[in-house]
Amino acid sequence: MSENKYQVDTVERATASPETEQPYEALGVKDDEYARIREILGRRPTSSELAMYSVMWSEHCSYKSSKVHLKQFGEKAPEVDFLLVGPGENAGVVDVGGDLAVTFKIESHNHPSYVEPYQGAATGVGGIVRDILTMGARPVAVLDPLRFGPADAADTHRVLPGVVRGIGGYGNSLGLPNIGGEVVFDACYSGNPLVNALSVGVLKKSEIKLAKADGPGNRVVLFGARTGGDGIGGASVLASATFDEDKPSKRPSVQVGDPFMEKVLIECCLEIYAEDLVTGIQDLGAAGLSCATTELAAAGTGGMDVQLDLAPLRDATLVPEEILMSESQERMMAVVTPENLPRFFAICEKWDVIATVIGTVTDTGRLRMTWHGETIVDVDPRTLAHQGPVYERPYHRPSWQDALQADAPSAERLARPKTGDELRETVLTMIASPNLADKTWVLEQYDHRVRGNTVLAHGEDSGMLRVSEDTGAGIALSTDGNGRYTKLDPYTGAQLALAEAYRNVAATGAKPLAVTDCLNFGSPEDPEVMWQFAEACRGLADACLELGTPVTGGNVSFYNQTGSEAIHPTPIVGVLGVIDDVARRTRSAFETEGEILLLVGETRDEFGGSEWAHVAHGHLGGLPPRLDLERERQLAEILIAGSRDGMLSAAHDLSDGGLVQAIAESCLRGGHGARVVLPSELDPFVALFSESAGRAVVAVPRSEEKRFTDMCVFRNVPVARIGVVDGDELDVQDQFAIPLDELREAWTGTFPKLFG
Amino acid sequence: MPARIGVVTFPGTQDDTDALRAARVVGAEPVALWHRDPALHGVDAVILPGGFSYGDYLRAGAIARFSPVMEAVIAAAREGLPVLGICNGFQILCESHLLPGALIRNAGTLFINRDVKLRVESTSTAWTSDYTVGQEILIPIKNGEGKFAADEKVLDELEAEGRVIARYVDNPNGSARDIAGIANAAGNVVGLMPHPEHAIEDLTGPYPGPATDGLPFFTSVLKQLVNA
Numbered sequence: 001m002s003e004n005k006y007q008v009d010t011v012e013r014a015t016a017s018p019e020t021e022q023p024y025e026a027l028g029v030k031d032d033e034y035a036r037i038r039e040i041l042g043r044r045p046t047s048s049e050l051a052m053y054s055v056m057w058s059e060h061c062s063y064k065s066s067k068v069h070l071k072q073f074g075e076k077a078p079e080v081d082f083l084l085v086g087p088g089e090n091a092g093v094v095d096v097g098g099d100l101a102v103t104f105k106i107e108s109h110n111h112p113s114y115v116e117p118y119q120g121a122a123t124g125v126g127g128i129v130r131d132i133l134t135m136g137a138r139p140v141a142v143l144d145p146l147r148f149g150p151a152d153a154a155d156t157h158r159v160l161p162g163v164v165r166g167i168g169g170y171g172n173s174l175g176l177p178n179i180g181g182e183v184v185f186d187a188c189y190s191g192n193p194l195v196n197a198l199s200v201g202v203l204k205k206s207e208i209k210l211a212k213a214d215g216p217g218n219r220v221v222l223f224g225a226r227t228g229g230d231g232i233g234g235a236s237v238l239a240s241a242t243f244d245e246d247k248p249s250k251r252p253s254v255q256v257g258d259p260f261m262e263k264v265l266i267e268c269c270l271e272i273y274a275e276d277l278v279t280g281i282q283d284l285g286a287a288g289l290s291c292a293t294t295e296l297a298a299a300g301t302g303g304m305d306v307q308l309d310l311a312p313l314r315d316a317t318l319v320p321e322e323i324l325m326s327e328s329q330e331r332m333m334a335v336v337t338p339e340n341l342p343r344f345f346a347i348c349e350k351w352d353v354i355a356t357v358i359g360t361v362t363d364t365g366r367l368r369m370t371w372h373g374e375t376i377v378d379v380d381p382r383t384l385a386h387q388g389p390v391y392e393r394p395y396h397r398p399s400w401q402d403a404l405q406a407d408a409p410s411a412e413r414l415a416r417p418k419t420g421d422e423l424r425e426t427v428l429t430m431i432a433s434p435n436l437a438d439k440t441w442v443l444e445q446y447d448h449r450v451r452g453n454t455v456l457a458h459g460e461d462s463g464m465l466r467v468s469e470d471t472g473a474g475i476a477l478s479t480d481g482n483g484r485y486t487k488l489d490p491y492t493g494a495q496l497a498l499a500e501a502y503r504n505v506a507a508t509g510a511k512p513l514a515v516t517d518c519l520n521f522g523s524p525e526d527p528e529v530m531w532q533f534a535e536a537c538r539g540l541a542d543a544c545l546e547l548g549t550p551v552t553g554g555n556v557s558f559y560n561q562t563g564s565e566a567i568h569p570t571p572i573v574g575v576l577g578v579i580d581d582v583a584r585r586t587r588s589a590f591e592t593e594g595e596i597l598l599l600v601g602e603t604r605d606e607f608g609g610s611e612w613a614h615v616a617h618g619h620l621g622g623l624p625p626r627l628d629l630e631r632e633r634q635l636a637e638i639l640i641a642g643s644r645d646g647m648l649s650a651a652h653d654l655s656d657g658g659l660v661q662a663i664a665e666s667c668l669r670g671g672h673g674a675r676v677v678l679p680s681e682l683d684p685f686v687a688l689f690s691e692s693a694g695r696a697v698v699a700v701p702r703s704e705e706k707r708f709t710d711m712c713v714f715r716n717v718p719v720a721r722i723g724v725v726d727g728d729e730l731d732v733q734d735q736f737a738i739p740l741d742e743l744r745e746a747w748t749g750t751f752p753k754l755f756g
Numbered sequence: 757m758p759a760r761i762g763v764v765t766f767p768g769t770q771d772d773t774d775a776l777r778a779a780r781v782v783g784a785e786p787v788a789l790w791h792r793d794p795a796l797h798g799v800d801a802v803i804l805p806g807g808f809s810y811g812d813y814l815r816a817g818a819i820a821r822f823s824p825v826m827e828a829v830i831a832a833a834r835e836g837l838p839v840l841g842i843c844n845g846f847q848i849l850c851e852s853h854l855l856p857g858a859l860i861r862n863a864g865t866l867f868i869n870r871d872v873k874l875r876v877e878s879t880s881t882a883w884t885s886d887y888t889v890g891q892e893i894l895i896p897i898k899n900g901e902g903k904f905a906a907d908e909k910v911l912d913e914l915e916a917e918g919r920v921i922a923r924y925v926d927n928p929n930g931s932a933r934d935i936a937g938i939a940n941a942a943g944n945v946v947g948l949m950p951h952p953e954h955a956i957e958d959l960t961g962p963y964p965g966p967a968t969d970g971l972p973f974f975t976s977v978l979k980q981l982v983n984a
Contacts, residue, residue, distance in 0.1 A: 172898075259811070445868075452777055
């Protein structure tokens with residue numbers, strides 16, 4: 001065995017042995033892609049180069065299947081003056097007024113979270129936070145939209161508690177408030193939960209950092225955690241053929257997070273930024289060192305020499321291919337001028353962060369790496385970073401789409417509650433159903449207070465943070481998505497996700513500004529899934545153009561399926577908004593007896609993909625609610641003006657579960673009941689449970705009712721007085737009454753019963 | 757000259773920003789102290805804020821007590837310097853033997869972030885004089901290891917000497933005798949599991965309020981310093 005020593009594959013050896021067979025297929029590289037690599041290099045790749053191409057040209061890093069559709073977000077982007085950095089960098093940056101900018105992005109960590117819920121979810125938080133840090137910003141919050149299989153399924157009880165503890169364990173230890181997100185259950189996510197994480201950061205406009213290695217002679221510094229054998233995908237496969245058998249071989253494919261290291265790394269980086277000590281910076285995420293070196297080099301002067309054997313290791317037996325592919329967490333790479341190096345190292349020393357110069361920027365146009373003096377990589381970095389394969393995957397409308405849409409949840413198809421007693425029973429069943437029930441059991445495991453700037457968090461329509469203690473200026477964020485709507489109609493479903501997040505931000509009084517999206521889909525090799533993806537991108541890009549909210553960045557997650565069964569297509573949309581003074585925020589709770597309740601927007605008989613059809617009948621069919629983007633914009637302006645001019649006491653967007661769910665939540669949060677008179681022209685069931693878009697319920701003081709109503713009429717948005725904040729029950733006149741205590745018991749009992 | 761309140765940052769500290777803000781809000785001069793620096797820079801009081809110092813690896817607070825700044829804090833506390841340890845800071849004070857007992861994993865094992873009602877039991881400490889005995893206040897907790905534990909003899913002593921400064925009205929984590937905070941015999945050192953620095957502003961405090969029940973912890977020490 002000891003004879004079978006690892007032998008480094010050098011450029012010299014690769015040139016001399018063109019016929020050597022390479023395990024490219026095991027690394028996920030296709031025949032034509034391998035041929036192209038050989039053509040680019042004019043020889044076979046070394047095993048290190050092959051490792052780099054395999055990860056950089058992977059779907060995850062290259063967006064090779066999604067690129068042709070994602071480009072619409074640029075082509076159809078609305079013209080705005082606040083976008084400082086658009087898609088393509090680690091995260092988008094928007095101008096939020098004064099000298100402040102905000103950077104935000106959403107990412108997925110779906111597959112790792114299924115395999116190892118705690119670490120998968122934890123490192124998902126860690127990864128997106130490093131993206132935000134890389135832009136030069138102090139990360140200030142996270143949000144976590146989550147999807148799980150049925151709430152009562154055994155596997156959900158393995159996955160959900162671990163995911164929640166992982167998000168809390170990592171995020172809480174970073175000192176980042178968790179201010180929003182979702183917890184949604186559906187059988188389609190059995191075996192494939194969605195664990196998305198959004199992070200947001202604040203920086204001075206003048207301090208934006210970019211991932212590029214400029215200036216020949218500048219040093220390339222690797223700092224943070226040591227590189228270990230975790231998170232290696234195919235590299236172990238690649239290398240195992242020539243490995244010494246007595247070295248550790250089985251590596252966990254899920255990375256293991258150390259939030260303490262990341263917290264220290266954040267503070268260390270912010271001190272380094274404050275002294276303006278880096279010319280470029282990149283975090284090490286997917287594809288680790290391969291990605292950081294190639295992206296920095298490709299975006300900068302163009303060349304870099306790296307002495308790979310200088311990288312500090314956790315496991316001294318690691319070989320170059322593994323080091324290049326390791327996804328060990330909590331690592332960063334900076335480009336630093338020789339003059340700045342002493343200060344850079346002094347700050348790293350202050351925070352006990354290991355920092356090592358491993359390379360130099362060059363103007364050769366080549367990324368060269370050596371291993372104990374021998375050259376193992378010599379490539380044009382742009383061929384790795386930018387010139388990967390691009391696929392025009394075939395797609396077509398699924399054969400079952402028409403039948404699905406034709407199966408509308410009409411009154412004839414699905415029995416509806418009719419009497420007051422039946423409606424009452426339905427309200428209690430719905431509010432206790434896992435998707436609509438109170439999520440306190442989850443949210444109590446997250447710290448939403450740390451840093452002391454959280455103005456709104458979970459339970460409100462959007463999370464809101466103060467970003468300036470001097471002016472009171474703030475930002476708001478909401479993430480939304482509805483897989484059922486998107487399954488029924490991917491184009492409209494994606495737009496509805498945007499509309500809901502947009503509406504939620506406006507409901508708290510903030511002006512929606514920009515978008516980040518996490519597109520969770522099945523396999524792109526399935527033409528029907530690809531059609532869903534293409535339609536969702538087209539819909540989202542069209543809607544972003546119409547609402548004037550550009551997509552600033554995001555993430556695509558494919559292959560979310562178990563066998564041939566794909567998840568519902570689930571685009572999650574995050575909307576960032578701004579508010580001049582957070583003291584003017586609007587809460588969702590009914591706080592004051594006697595105030596008037598108004599329903600803004602139009603209610604139609606719309607139950608396709610609704611929570612009611614799901615809960616009462618397990619039915620999914622028909623079309624999702626119709627969407628009128630101009631109406632959404634008008635509604636948002638009303639909600640923002642209502643907040644700014646002090647007309648609104650409370651506002652709550654109407655979405656899953658309809659009007660009665662929104663009113664019940666606002667009653668329970670405020671501890672006040674409501675007397676509700678349903679509009680006479682509507683069937684009571686439709687009025688209470690329809691999920692028509694473009695609606696909100698608001699509470700206004702009597703003195704403001706006329707002014708607010710006039711504003712709606714002026715904007716041609718329907719508004720109706722539907723009741724008054726009063727008493728200690730939810731009293732829907734002529735139908736039913738439910739004491740708040742009974743309502744609260746139904747709402748709050750579900751999660752402790754399921755998971756407590 | 758305003759009183760100077762120092763706030764220690766260890767690697768892994770999270771709530772230092774909030775504690776510094778609390779000092780500022782009540783009119784003190786906030787002074788950031790660094791774990792490696794043994795100098796207290798002339799501060800009149802010290803807050804050990806919440807967080808996960810040194811990652812809480814080994815045991816919450818176990819490593820922080822050996823840092824250079826803690827040597828200075830321990831010495832000054834024995835001379836009467838007012839010291840408030842919040843959450844992880846309380847854990848550090850116990851590990852440093854400035855306070856008895858220990859904080860262990862919550863009954864129920866989960867991290868809990870919740871607004872909880874406390875009953876103030878003692879106002880004869882540097883940090884609680886602005887409350888009244890028996891007053892009920894709303895302060896957030898957020899911890900995974902917040903269950904106060906000590907042997908019966910120590911608990912009896914704490915009770916007998918009036919050193920239990922606050923109790924949970926509805927015990928969230930299984931703390932012995934509902935104890936949320938304690939003081940040393942002299943009353944200058946206080947450890948508290950809940951976070952008064954998160955209850956100092958209408959905008960960001962507990963909702964629905966009262967939102968600012970945490971302020972008297974900071975005004976108490978300020979008054980004592982001004983009167984001293």
